[in-house]
Amino acid sequence: MKTIKLIGLAVFAVIALGVAAASASAAEFHAEGVLPSELTAESLGSQEFRTGLATIICTEEESQKGTVTEETFPSLSAEVGYLGCTLKTFLGGVYPVHHINAEYLFDANGDVHVLKLIDIEVLEFAGGCTITIPPQTVTKAVTYENDGGHVKINAKASGIEYSGCGLEGASEYVGESLVSATSGAELSYS
16 A cells, blocks of 8 residues: 555656746747847838738837846747738728837746727728727747847737727737847847
């Protein structure tokens, strides 16, 4: 009977160590070099917000900034300004979109938090109207890749809630950005 109890305790200890090791290896970002450092990002192609009836395409990001103060951290915060945006309808109409500002928190596990209300002003469509994206968390919205001291963000977020301009429901966001530290620190993800 003592042997069975000892085997049971040994199995429990192995399971507990496995759980501890799994939680210790959770995804996170890393910075090596001069800290604190400002973070910047550049768009790698267009950023697209897709609904069932229309797509908003932005050709450039004016700014994407944040700060890193520690060598290891679980998330990246970003303030993003989108420029060169147009709304294209499924019927072929193309309408200009006013400058878009957004604030996000990117978790290393792939979740993205929309921190503040995003207003997308569509000019010349339906007499001028606004599409609104409320604060929300979109799970498993992004993946990350290491890219020579930078971190590449690959966004393919679905289920984003929005409303306005006669549209509402869940949409998708697709785009890529490359995040860098301005101090020369090297960034990585693991």
